[in-house]
Amino acid sequence: MNSTDIQIALCGSAGDGTIAAGDILRNAVAALGYRVICFDVYPPEIRGFGKCISRVRITTEQTYALKRQSDLLISLDDSHAIPHAGEVRTDGAIIYESKPVGHCPEGSHMSSHILPGQIPYGIPLRELAEKATGGARSRNLVVLGVIAGLLGFSPVPFQKIIEKKFAKQGPAVVSRNQAGFQSGYDVGVNTFKLDNVFCVPQESNPAAGKVVMLSGNAAVVQGCMDAELDTFFGYPITPATTIMERLATAMPKRGRRLLQTEDEISAIAATIGAGYTGARSATATSGPGLALMAEMLGLATMAEIPCVIFVSQRGGPSTGMPTKTEQSDLNAALYGSPGDSQRIVIAPTNVEGCYRCAGKAFEMSEQYQTPVIVLLDLYLSNRYETVTLTESGPPFTLNANKPLRRLEAGESYQRYAFTEDGVSPRAVPGDSGCMHVVTGLEHNTLGRPNDSEEIHTAMSRKRHDKLLAALHHPDFTVTKRIGHSGRIKVGILAWGSTFGECLEAMFMAHAEGISCASMKVVMLSPFPVEAVTQFMDDCDQVLVPEVNYEGQFAQLLQGILARPVVRLSRVPGSPMPVELILSEIRRLAGVV
Amino acid sequence: MVAQVSSSASAPHRYVIIGNGVAGNQAAEGLRDRDPQGQITIITNSRMLFYNRYLLPELFREHKDWRALLAHPAEHYEKRRIRVLRDCWVTSVDSRKRQVMLAHNEAISYDTLLVATGGRPYLPEELAECRRLIHPFGSYENALAVRKALPENGSVVMLGGDMIGLDLARTLLERNFRVVLVTHENSFWPHQPVGDERTKFLAILEKMGIEVVDGEAQGGVVAIEKGASGLPDRRVRFRQGGDIYGDIVMSFYGLQPLVEFMMGSGTDIERGLLVGTNLRTSDPHIYAAGDVCQIWSEKDNVYRFYYGHRNVRAMGAVAALNMTGGNEHFSTTQDEALFQNEQGHIDSPFWAYD
């Protein structure tokens, strides 16, 4: 055995510090040089007793999704963790509280639910925490220590991260938490290991470049900062809120502006207004917020004003399922405005993609003078991955505006002049001699209202055609095929976060000898007809897995390409199970 | 064959077994055969499923993963619908409420209870303080720790040397370790050879390669210490002033029944849980089997312990029959005497395993 692939699920109640423990764990193992993918699930209630789960997959090789089965389950609250006991694989282990306070009704303790093939580690977490720290609050750190000791992780990065995390609360809190961790570590190291969850020590990360641990939303923020975002306007909404929260810390430090507006309509209006003035500007929201922004987005399309909208999808419609993931805002992102409101829609498939798409969105928005929607979802926004950033600086163009031509004497500035590539040189307020009208009304090249058939047709074509160049935008992956080349039995076409699960399923299918390949479609509008058609030409069958009920991406494909695809549309509120995709691949390949 | 069904479909009978050893598991199998609907729960403080402790000396011949020692694969328990609560300590039994109390404050209800908690190694009081310098040998984990602590060709000082210890000694000698046996009245436990017979068996041990030190003549062991540097890691001091050294010290003075948690249950206890030949305790809902129980012997007119694999298994089977309405009686089929085998080595029915 020379590689590591283990998944740890920490489960507790809101207030147990489950997510915080997951955070320390992922950062510590990333510092140890492992690759990490993590996803936290927490309750819709801000505070209370809902279930929190933090799943952390730790690997030596690059992986693309969480595993269906965990190797270790940690219970900080049996009432929540018991339903997940079956999630642990055979010979995997369950760590739980062996000395709970008060009476345990029969059947309510984890020990009754551990399957014969799983290994129980009952540990007196509370007692250890109390002895080490004088209180039970650091049970989550005790359990981290147990994990580190049991799996043979060095305690050093854990201790450092604990120090950093609690530094603001003073040295007493830091040393209390470190003592809690250490007491668990001592127990873990001395626990006789019966499970077969093994970790190969990692010397250093072999990947070139700077390796950082980021969530999808954190990567968006990093992309925004590296692309030198000037202004941000937003209104909080799960799961997009942390984009604004992080920017609120990062932007002022660089002299940039962020404003929390009174609602999403103001946020998009302000974003477009700032874009109009030439500032790089963005907002972030989720499905319900996007609905409120629909009218204003039409204005940005019509007035050809750059602006970037990050949309992190959650279960819908309406308030829907705020803390559950879904990919059901594709139609709203593509079509959700009155009129032929063309726009660019891109959807990253992993955390690194969030970074790239965020930075590139500003370039595209400026270059094609149009709104760009970056479609994320809760799974991607909240999922953490180790990301390798290039050492040579941000890969983004910081000014992608078409240069203004010097006006001839007496020449009027035509803001919407017809040009070969459909993009008119854009002046911003203050550019000498470039006074012009900007309106939501259909207009002529000067920007003056005009609703003649001729102008409306020409302007509609201009707004449509100029976007096609985005399909060849430099250094941007519009589509990517991975897997077997040439003719294949099963092709998987996917978008957004589900692509990771598709890759995992595809590699499993390869191991079973099934010929298959996957294509991710990152640019959803304009649609990469040629690349997708070529891919479909190679496939006997095309499978389209997506986390929505209507099969919105499949509909898009069929609408544009008029070709049959096999839909795999599910709304579990969680990522598409890898096994489900795999079983569909097997079925389509005729392997039972 | 399903001879008796105690459970009705609506309310399955709840059988709880404390102890995951030979007796407990034999009983669980018997209960499942006789009551297909019954709810069977085994409670054990061990983290492992039932494994064969008799085979632990084998670990000195070749390393085996603990899974290789398991009596049944994990699926067996699922297939037979036998629930095993592991890593759970029973702290008491409330016979009035018919509940088994666990250390984590959970009460498990039963209709019929079987106590099969076996015994723990007995350690004479005077050695209690030296406990941390003695390597135990009751579990897989212990056996691996001993293996790790023993240097190649190293030496083991065996205090007492019951039949569990002597079984290990045989293997250690085979693997070129040195074994020094410090005798005690419980050497040969559960057998009790006396006088000439005892002398004969000690001589056989010496012939087998075991160095025998007459512990009684030395006035018994008074202390175990860490050896000074340059010497083996342990020093055993005798009351008469002498001492011996070894890399590790192990104690084998026989087993002591694990009954403390039954103290408040109202059942009759002497050294073990007292049962009739039907293995029922003084409480009609509580049975006992294996090393934990003392069974009434009509012949001897006393409550007796019966050791050895065959006895313990037979007890498990009888308990299962009677817990499901049968009326069976335990009687031993196992020979009790120590003997010299064809190779001239010491041998015992205690070591017979089938």
Ligand SMILES: Cc1cc2nc3c(=O)[nH]c(=O)nc-3n(C[C@H](O)[C@H](O)[C@H](O)COP(=O)(O)OP(=O)(O)OC[C@H]3O[C@@H](n4cnc5c(N)ncnc54)[C@H](O)[C@@H]3O)c2cc1C
């Ligand atoms: C290393 C070793 C070698 C042996 N070799 C032989 C041999 O060769 N021949 C032979 O005849 N015998 C041998 N024995 C003894 C033999 O193991 C016992 O006689 C026999 O196993 C007794 O079976 P039992 O079911 O009564 O108890 P055990 O097998 O001792 O099982 C008792 C069970 O009860 C559990 N338990 C105890 N207290 C509690 C509690 N409070 N809460 C929860 N669970 C509890 C224990 O964890 C264990 O699972 C050996 C023992 C050992 C340790």
